[in-house]
Amino acid sequence: MTKTDKDNIADGGSKEFLTATVAGQIFGIPVLQVQDVLSEQKVTRVPLAPKEIAGSLNLRGRVVTAINLRHKLGMPEKPAEMKTMYIVVEHKGELYSLIVDSVGEVLSLPDTDFEKTPVTLEASWRALAIGIYRLKDELLVILDVPGMLEALFMKDDAA
């Protein structure tokens, strides 16, 4: 936090995001929420679980629940040969990993480039995004990770 705080003073505010790609769309997750980035993992499917839950994996002796972002975002299934990566986040003391196609670099983005989520965006996406950053070539959708996980709890309660 200290670094970003200093940056904030220096250039009028900026935040750091880890970027990741899912089905061609680039997403950002606040760096401070990210615990770990893993390459290909063995995921155990959990029977009867909601379809967004890909299963559980073992991260150094802790059980991590893997969430299939493609499902959550209503995107097509990934081609079988495509590799995946896992971004591990902690929420309320539990570990979750978001399955993405690839993980990019960490970007420090000025607050001035931040935009609210367009109201015209599909509702399911609007619920998952905090906002958008205008990058040079593309638009970075910032994921609301805690919100998304909370929504999964809710969904589960209703089920």
Next chain:
Amino acid sequence: MDDLIQEFLAETTESLNALDNDIVKLEQNPDDKDLIGRIFRLVHTIKGTCGFLGLPRLEAVAHHSENIMGRYRDGSLQVTVDSISLILEAFDCIKGIVAGIAETEKEPEGDDSDLIARLDAVFEGKDAPAKTAPQAEKKKKGNKEEKTEFVPTPDQLFEPVRAENYSAEPADAAPAEPAPAPQAKAAKPATASQPATAAAAPATPAGEKSLRVSVDVLENLMTMVSELVLTRNQLLQILRTQNDSPFTPPLQRLSHVVSDLQEGVMQTRMQPIGNAWSKLTRIIRDISVELGKKINLDMRGSETELDRQVLELIKDPLTHMVRNSGDHGIETPEERLAAGKPEEGTILLNAFHEGGHIVIEISDDGRGLSSERIRKKAIEKGVATEEQIKNMTEQQIQQFIFAPGFSTAEKVTAVSGRGVGMDVVRTNIEKIGGTIEMKSIAGKGTTFTIKIPLTLAIVSALIVESSGERFAIPQISVQELVRLSANGENKLEKIHGTPVMRLRDRLLPLVSLTKILKLEETEDDRANKQVIVVEAGAQTFGIIVDRVFDTEEIVVKPVSPILKNIRLFSGNTILGDGSVIMILDPNGIANAVGKIADSPDRENGRTAEAARAIADNERKTSLLIFKAGSGAPRAVPLALVSRLEDFEVDKIEVSGLKKVIQYRGALMPLIPFSDQMTLKDKGNQPVLVFSDRDRSMGLMVDSVVDIVEERINVQITAENNFGMLGSAIIHGQAMDVIDVGHFLSIAHNDWFGVKSDGQFQKQEKTLKILLVDDSPFFRNMLSPMLSVAGYNVVSAQSGDEAMGLCRAGEQFDLIISDIEMPGMNGYEFAQKIKAHDSKWKNIPLFALSSHATAQDFDRGKAAGFNNYIAKFDREALLRSIASLGEAA
């Protein structure tokens, strides 16, 4: 008692050390109220505990110090350097005594009257015995001066204390050091804290014997050790595949060390079970007083240790059971004397280790369980039927106390009967992987035996595979493993698609793991399937799996909150090979299975379930499938069946041409399903009992096959097919659905004399009812029911058809309509009927719907319905119609 003193010493030493600093601070900030308060509380606690533990010397010193602290606290005494020194001296004395106790387990001999006198002097406001200038600098320097003034030398200040405390060989306390007294002398008295430190030195052994560690640290340690155990297992597994590995010796040593470490860490979490028992003495005392009983609580093996987590979880069940024993088990002194027993009853608590488990026995020498009362209650509560109970052993009947909602206490006392029953106790114990057994002999007493695992952190589990996925099943719930063979003893049989297996002399219900977890079916390996016989709650059943691997020690990890709602898993774990697998919860499976297999349970939840099924718009109906006569099995809507009974053939009486049986204090006619049916010579006759208000009839069938939940579509057959509503495809098979009304009217005929020659006589005026419902099933269920109740029913399958009857000039006394109908719905239909130009506007109109919330009700009323009845509430419907008939 030893533990208590040990604990007291550790605590006191710890606090005293912390207070040395506080007192020095107090000297510098004499007005710090918080500080004074803190010191006061500590001294007060020491005083109180000493009194309790019987340590008069310590108590006296603490008491007199407390007096001074009390005056500081009130502000009635000025904090002076002298008095602080005195208090410090008193604290040193306390420390000395504490150290002495730590060594010899009793207070060292000694006389503190001098110190006490000086403390009292300060307390009485004389300040210090030798008072110096009031403007005494509140500095350490001043401290020194004053001290030398009123107490000649530091030697003298500490010497008496030392001498008293260490009369019990001070040299032994610290053999490596110079004698403590000289050390104290050598220490500069200039700093107030230093003498205290020096004095504390010999006292440290008390603090070192036990250390207070936060539970979190221990939990964390436990988790890490668990991981270590898993890694060890993993290594050993690899080792097994290697021959002559150079790693073998070191790994085996590692394995031993890890086992010891695991045991050691486990030990840190262990607590004597006595901790959970401590409040029982009080509870039993209260019960004795309140109920005028004499009860002796005998606790044995209270030092038996178990994991604190387990301890927490069994505390409440144990309390409940002991309370039960005292309340229900032990008789009053008069009753006991009359029964030839000693006046005083005994409740014995006994705990001991057995294998990897701890066994707790709770026995009383009271009146024992009264099978008679349990039997009555079981019938009353609908837990079992009279017929079932007749064939049960004493032991089986007694097990009913574990049934939900069962309490044998005839009256609810303040002591027990709070709605927590033995079922809750059982559930709680099973939740932690334990078992509970009960033996009771009337007049002699009852014994409960609880067996629980020592720890929850590591359990032994069976690893199984179904459809290529692995799962763990806790070993404790596994009773045995049976291999299914295609032919031979252990073959899988099916009753209407439901797998069962004959296991020795009983029929074991089976559930396929693949099916219950909705895994993909795999066709291979069919012949080699295994059945894991598990016991969960009152049920024993078999789980069919593809393969069984061996047992593994697993560390139970809670499932992610996102997956908490899947009740079939109790947790997950990481196996030796690093993969995550789910741990199956046999209780969860039993509950899931119970919905299909446990009929008494369903009977209670029947209406609710049926209503839910309808609300889902699924139109699923529970059907009872039975065999009677030749041909395919037949079906009857379960909602119409009140009970299934098995009557002994000898009990069936023949009166005239009719067969009757005494049932619930009345004669119930028994109707054979078909005329060809003959009674068996002996054995039991299965009977479906249909009840309508206070009337019952029994339909004799050959056997009850199954209960299924199906969307049914009854194809109506010819009118004259007596006893049949029509046929329906159930589970892919065509079955006749019987017309209960037909059989009811046979029974009705001579029993009530309502219908003697096809004419209704009971009611002066037969109400003519129009029933509008799009579902043929409901039309065909309600029509016979209403007909039997003595009404003339005409049915229509849509609002349009009904309006057609209206235009045709038909008149009715009542119209009952469904709400959800294709085309014209119930509300629209009602508006049409109640329109002012309608011929039917004065006819009472009832809504019959599965949606029966207040809003639905209001909406129905607004649309013109006179009454709104829930679809499954037959009673309400009949009552409403009856009241209409009376009014007419």
